[in-house]
Amino acid sequence: MARIVGGIGTSHIPAIGLAMARKQWNEPYWKPFFDAYAPVRAWLEQVRPTVAIVIYNDHGLNFFLDKMPAFAIGAAAEYRNADEGWGLPTLTPFPGDAALSWHLIESLAAADFDLTTCQEMLVDHGFVVPMQLLWPDREPGLVRTVPIHVNTVQHPLPSPARCLRLGEALGRAIESWPHDERVVVLGTGGLSHQLDGQRAGFINKPFDLFCLEKIVDEPELLARYSIRQLIELAGTQGPELIQWLMMRGALGPAVRALESNYHVPISNTGSGLLLLEKAA
Ligand code: DHB
Ligand code: FE
Secondary structure, eight states, X not given: OOEEEEEEEXXXXXXXXXXXXXXXXXXXXXXXXXXXXXXXXXXXXXXXXXXXXXXXXXXXXXXXXXXXXXXXXXXXXXXXXXXXXXXXXXXXXXXXXHHHHHHHHHHHHHTTOOOEEESSOBOOHHXXXXXXXXXXXXXXXXXXXXXEEEOOSSSSOOOHHXXXXXXXXXXXXXXXXXXXXXXXXXXXXXXXXXXXXXXXXXXXHHHHHHHHHHHHHOHHXXXXXXXXXXXXXXXXXXXXXXHHHHHHXXXXXXXXXXXXXXXXXXXXXXXXXXXXXXXX
């Protein structure tokens, strides 16, 4: 049976992708940020997941304001990125696992979560920046991927509580897949940031640290916030936290944090990193 080996929450800021393309690992601005990923990469090398479920929000590459599903899932053999205007390189495609995707789609529909199914899906920085951070020397085919998009762009957005519940159903769906896979679940985005408007540049470090702490043992507490409250507390892009909540839900009731890191700012964002394992 498939087993969830862990969950990772990480920011997905495009500037990180640019810094990686420019090999700026050791520059003073970037070194402390990149160094925090070393223990998570060491954990990945030890656990060697075969599949990554990547929960992120598309920012306008695959979906735009004219058609914006609340939740969408890839069911393709591979996923490509494309120019989004950030200057990020176009990468070799990420392998998918269409059979697992369809199992997740059917299991989630049976649990009353109907996801938009995408047999073609471009993946943006919300997917590729974390994948590059976690597998910088990606061997082709080493990790298959299933992208799951959550709308944090076009209001109304799905509520934090609904995302936590969907994550729980996703965890059950993964663990009912009758194949020996080691699955890691990524939740990407956040933490606090506001890219435009009167509060552009807004970051709330105390709230970010509160979220990093509470998501481990008290995710229900975070799930009680409304989207409006998350925007007040964490900026207009702060609701990207709902992807972390979905990841947390997939891990089940009890987890332990193996790594937790906060670095502020990276670009306009309070950048968070969290590695969770299911508690036995
Ligand atoms: C930034 C952060 C994001 O989450 C994003 O999607 C785009 C930009 C930033 O801080 O620059
Ligand atoms: Fe984002």
